[in-house]
Amino acid sequence: MGIQDIIEGKKQWRAHMARxxxxxxxxxxxxxxxQKYLFKVGPIGLSDGQLLTGIVDFFEEGVVSGKGVLELLGNDVAAFCDDLLKDTRTYADIYQKSLSGEPGTAEK
Known part of the structure; x- marks a missing residue:
């Protein structure tokens, strides 16, 4: 990853946060x-930005339609996040697997 990639990544993140x-x-x-929950759970593809961008897109559509945020997600936001990640491999999964496996079998 070169300096240009880092600069571009920061520009994209700032634009995302402006939204x-x-x-x-x-x-x-x-x-x-x-965001805190997802960073804590750690889906492997989180760094590509697609998940967080999709959430903002979904929220913008909710605002345009005049719905409250809990009307979109329900009262249990963590459960909503878990549903988003149900078919996604997370770093927590890798850690759990490394704890249950034989010594020296942890994934890299």
Whole structure:
């Protein structure tokens, strides 16, 4: 990864966060909590940005349709996040597998 890639990544992240800041306050709060949860659970493909961008797209559509954020997600935001990740491999899964496996069989 060269310096240009890092600069481009920062530009994309700033543009993404500008979209988040344009959302209503209740959407911003829920997005930030979802972001914390997803960073903690660690889906392997999170770094490509598709998941977080998709969430912002979904939220923007909800704002346009006049729905509250909990109308879109339901009352259990963590369960919504788990549903997003149900078929996705996470770093937590890899860690769990390494704990249950034989010594020296942890994945890289």
């Amino acid at each position: 988040v800041k344009a959302l209503p306050p209740d959407y911003q709060i829920v997005y930030k909590e979802m």
